[in-house]
Amino acid sequence: MPTPILSKRAAIYADVPDEKWNDWRWQLSHRLNTVDEIEKVIPLTDSERKALQTQGLFRVDVTPYYISLIDPQDPNDPVRKQIIPVSEELNAFTSMMEDSLAEDRHSPVPGLVHRYPDRVLMLVTTQCASYCRYCTRSRIVGDPGQTFNKQEFEMQIEYLKRTPQVRDVLLSGGDPLVLAPKVLEELLTRIREIPHIEIVRIGSRVPVFMPQRITQELCDMLAKFHPLWLNIHVNHPNEISQELADACDRMSRAGIPLGNQSVLLAGVNDCVHLQRELVQKLTRIRVRPYYLYQCDLVEGAGHFRTPVGKGVEIIEGLRGHTSGYAVPQFIVDGPGGGGKIPVMPNYLLSMSDHKIIVRNYEGYVTTYEEPTEYTSHDPKTCKFCQNKRPEPGQSGLTGLLDGEEMFIKPEGFDTLHDRGGIQHRLKDESKWKPRGIGAGDTE
Numbered sequence: 001m002p003t004p005i006l007s008k009r010a011a012i013y014a015d016v017p018d019e020k021w022n023d024w025r026w027q028l029s030h031r032l033n034t035v036d037e038i039e040k041v042i043p044l045t046d047s048e049r050k051a052l053q054t055q056g057l058f059r060v061d062v063t064p065y066y067i068s069l070i071d072p073q074d075p076n077d078p079v080r081k082q083i084i085p086v087s088e089e090l091n092a093f094t095s096m097m098e099d100s101l102a103e104d105r106h107s108p109v110p111g112l113v114h115r116y117p118d119r120v121l122m123l124v125t126t127q128c129a130s131y132c133r134y135c136t137r138s139r140i141v142g143d144p145g146q147t148f149n150k151q152e153f154e155m156q157i158e159y160l161k162r163t164p165q166v167r168d169v170l171l172s173g174g175d176p177l178v179l180a181p182k183v184l185e186e187l188l189t190r191i192r193e194i195p196h197i198e199i200v201r202i203g204s205r206v207p208v209f210m211p212q213r214i215t216q217e218l219c220d221m222l223a224k225f226h227p228l229w230l231n232i233h234v235n236h237p238n239e240i241s242q243e244l245a246d247a248c249d250r251m252s253r254a255g256i257p258l259g260n261q262s263v264l265l266a267g268v269n270d271c272v273h274l275q276r277e278l279v280q281k282l283t284r285i286r287v288r289p290y291y292l293y294q295c296d297l298v299e300g301a302g303h304f305r306t307p308v309g310k311g312v313e314i315i316e317g318l319r320g321h322t323s324g325y326a327v328p329q330f331i332v333d334g335p336g337g338g339g340k341i342p343v344m345p346n347y348l349l350s351m352s353d354h355k356i357i358v359r360n361y362e363g364y365v366t367t368y369e370e371p372t373e374y375t376s377h378d379p380k381t382c383k384f385c386q387n388k389r390p391e392p393g394q395s396g397l398t399g400l401l402d403g404e405e406m407f408i409k410p411e412g413f414d415t416l417h418d419r420g421g422i423q424h425r426l427k428d429e430s431k432w433k434p435r436g437i438g439a440g441d442t443e
């Protein structure tokens, strides 16, 4: 396997002793955020200088390690675009929102988003090692005044304790791996004490911004809390340095399965060929591409947005063309709190009562003859069917298929279709009363 390039240090760091450079505390305390500091590393464009001098912009901070990955001569460098602000951040666009995923509305207690039946997202800090310009949580992230406190943490733990349907806790923020080591350990200990929490996950960009943080000591600590999974966030092959490869190797050896979440960003990674190289490089360092996200409708990120079709085109260029392990799912996170929705090319072209017509990645069109006789397993004796976990109000389309519900209706459906005739129909109500779920359902 070709070795990844050992990342260079920007010229101004040439004399920093290795012990300092490799110390994550040094990296954190030497982050750059002003025009003067950043200009010593890369010559700034007018647009960047203007943005850096604008009050009220989303926080800027970048580690010496990460800024060193930038080619200073290239104003379109893909790493640069992710962390150096430009004046386009000030532009508003149609449908722009502060909290496009409605996370605050879906929080039973502050900092805990419970959207899906069996898992929660727990925001444990608002701080990061560096700040992505397209951050979906820029409404809270980076603001030292918004940091979650001990009392809120206790409320989160209490909620988890009294909500046995939660079997998976995803720690995010902010970045959980910038927490003080003791705090992180305490947090994981408290979560692990709850018997119904089966898996813990961490979403972190620390390995990418500051691989020095992924020490053997940290890996040993994390390994005490297995099963623990971790997703990193790499968007471009230039971010895959020897340092990142080593950090991932340490985590993998500690038994932590690694995944990657990317965001599709205009001018950064909106290229099929680049994506193919990215996912192949990720699998070489034992990181499984998990999700590729459509950019959210978040303030300041308008200039990063691509058409959704770009993501479909990328998946078209990956599936079949490279290892299945290397193909992420392309996800549109539904504005208003719809959650993650996979979007992909169509492979099912047509069907009849006994045959389907499908196509492969090459455009080869074939048929699959379906069985004329199918004896299904027996749900009445199947112990999994008998013991399925209830998903109150959230069984969705699988609930319709299961026969649990007959329909899902949009809010206001009944009122709209009564068209004022409710009195007349109330008499017959008992005759036909199918079950269904929907916001407009008053039963």
Ligand SMILES: *Cc1c(COP(=O)(O)O)cnc(C)c1O
Pocket (backbone or CB within 6 Å): 113, 114, 115, 116, 119, 120, 121, 170, 340
């Ligand atoms: C992304 C997310 C999860 C985890 O989703 P998976 O598809 O299981 O990775 C859970 N809760 C919320 C609110 C999320 O945004």
